[in-house]
Each structure stands twice: as structure tokens, then as C-alpha cells.
Amino acid sequence: GAVVSQHPSWVICKSGTSVKIECRSLDFQATTMFWYRQFPKQSLMLMATSNEGSKATYEQGVEKDKFLINHASLTLSTLTVTSAHPEDSSFYICSASGTSGINEQFFGPGTRLTVL
Amino acid sequence: LAKTTQPISMDSYEGQEVNITCSHNNIATNDYITWYQQFPSQGPRFIIQGYKTKVTNEVASLFIPADRKSSTLSLPRVSLSDTAVYYCLVGDTTGANNLFFGTGTRLTVIP
Numbered sequence: 276g277a278v279v280s281q282h283p284s285w286v287i288c289k290s291g292t293s294v295k296i297e298c299r300s301l302d303f304q305a306t307t308m309f310w311y312r313q314f315p316k317q318s319l320m321l322m323a324t325s326n327e328g329s330k331a332t333y334e335q336g337v338e339k340d341k342f343l344i345n346h347a348s349l350t351l352s353t354l355t356v357t358s359a360h361p362e363d364s365s366f367y368i369c370s371a372s373g374t375s376g377i378n379e380q381f382f383g384p385g386t387r388l389t390v391l
Numbered sequence: 392l393a394k395t396t397q398p399i400s401m402d403s404y405e406g407q408e409v410n411i412t413c414s415h416n417n418i419a420t421n422d423y424i425t426w427y428q429q430f431p432s433q434g435p436r437f438i439i440q441g442y443k444t445k446v447t448n449e450v451a452s453l454f455i456p457a458d459r460k461s462s463t464l465s466l467p468r469v470s471l472s473d474t475a476v477y478y479c480l481v482g483d484t485t486g487a488n489n490l491f492f493g494t495g496t497r498l499t500v501i502p
Contacts, residue, residue: 279434309490311492318493320492321492366432368434370434370435381437382434385433
């Protein structure tokens, strides 16, 4: 089956630093990748959609200058949280879809970010 | 945007069949219904997807009535390891509806 990995699985950083999270599709080409954020006891919230080679589309209320998304290849998308603050602490999850369409979403294991 | 409504939580004893219903009154003609399972601190895992009537796989069954305004995920003989949050999503293969998660249903299986 389609496998999506994320790295790192968890990260702790100081306030004001930047953190990069990688999302890789291991056995298929992901034309579209999605980034979600999930706070404790809450549902997943879509942050942005990225297509390979083009700029990401951000959901309303998500700061594109703070959450930089790069989808440079068909197997890799990165999310960089710039100048992280404690309120950015959350569980970040990526998903990917291939040529079969958006219904076929494969999720990564998530990355736990804690900003001190 | 097809919105879904599910019960916030459910409890069940081990070995019982669990049915979780999702309402999606404004489902569009091209929309499919997809269910995901999520354990704490993990990404969602695909369970089942359907368009109409009944779909069954090795994990669950999905029942969809003729009007498609609701769907029911059926988990046969649940075990403690089925304790998780279950999400119902509605969308088509090209639109964005399938990307928005509702509240989900937190299933707790009791020994």
C-alpha cells in the first residue's frame, strides 16, 4: 500500500527558532500533498494544499509567511514553522494523494512540535 | 462544502458490534463517503470508502441508504484495540470537500 513518512516524529525547540518538517511519499508519486494541524482533543484542521512545482494554497487564517511549504518533488513536501512560539505547539500531519485523485489520501504518522 | 455530523462519543463492550452513523444531508452526486480511524498521536488510517448501498472489507462494513444523506460504519466484534476516534468525510475525486474533518466519534471499548 501507499506509505507516507514524516520526519522528525517529534521535535522540541526554543521560541523564536524555525523548524522544518519533511513529508515523503515512499512508494508512489504524490501530485498533491496536504498539511494539517491538530490540537489536543480536537479534529484535524487543514492548513494548506501543495502541488508539486507550484505555490501552496493556504486555508483562511493560516499565515503563509509563518508556515512555509515547499513541494519541490513528487515525493517530498516540507513545512517550515518560522519563528515558532509556544502557541504553535501542535501535532502536524501531512497526507498525500497520487494520480487517482483527492479521495485517495494517505496520511503520514504525524510530527509532534513543542515550542518552549 | 459537504458537512458531516457524528456523535461525539460512544462506548461499547468488547465483542459487540458497533455502528457509528454519520449525517451528510447536502452530499453531492459525485461525492464519496470515506471513514478514517485515528489513534492518539498518529495519523488517520483509511478504513473504508463507498458511494452507495453496502461496502464490506476485512475491517468494517459501510451502509449507505438510497438517499445517501447518511452512512453507517459497522465494526464487527470490537476489541480494546478499536478504541480510537473515527472520522467520516464526504467528497468527490476532484474537489476539496474530502479534506475537511468533522468532530469525529470517540469510540471507547470497555472490557
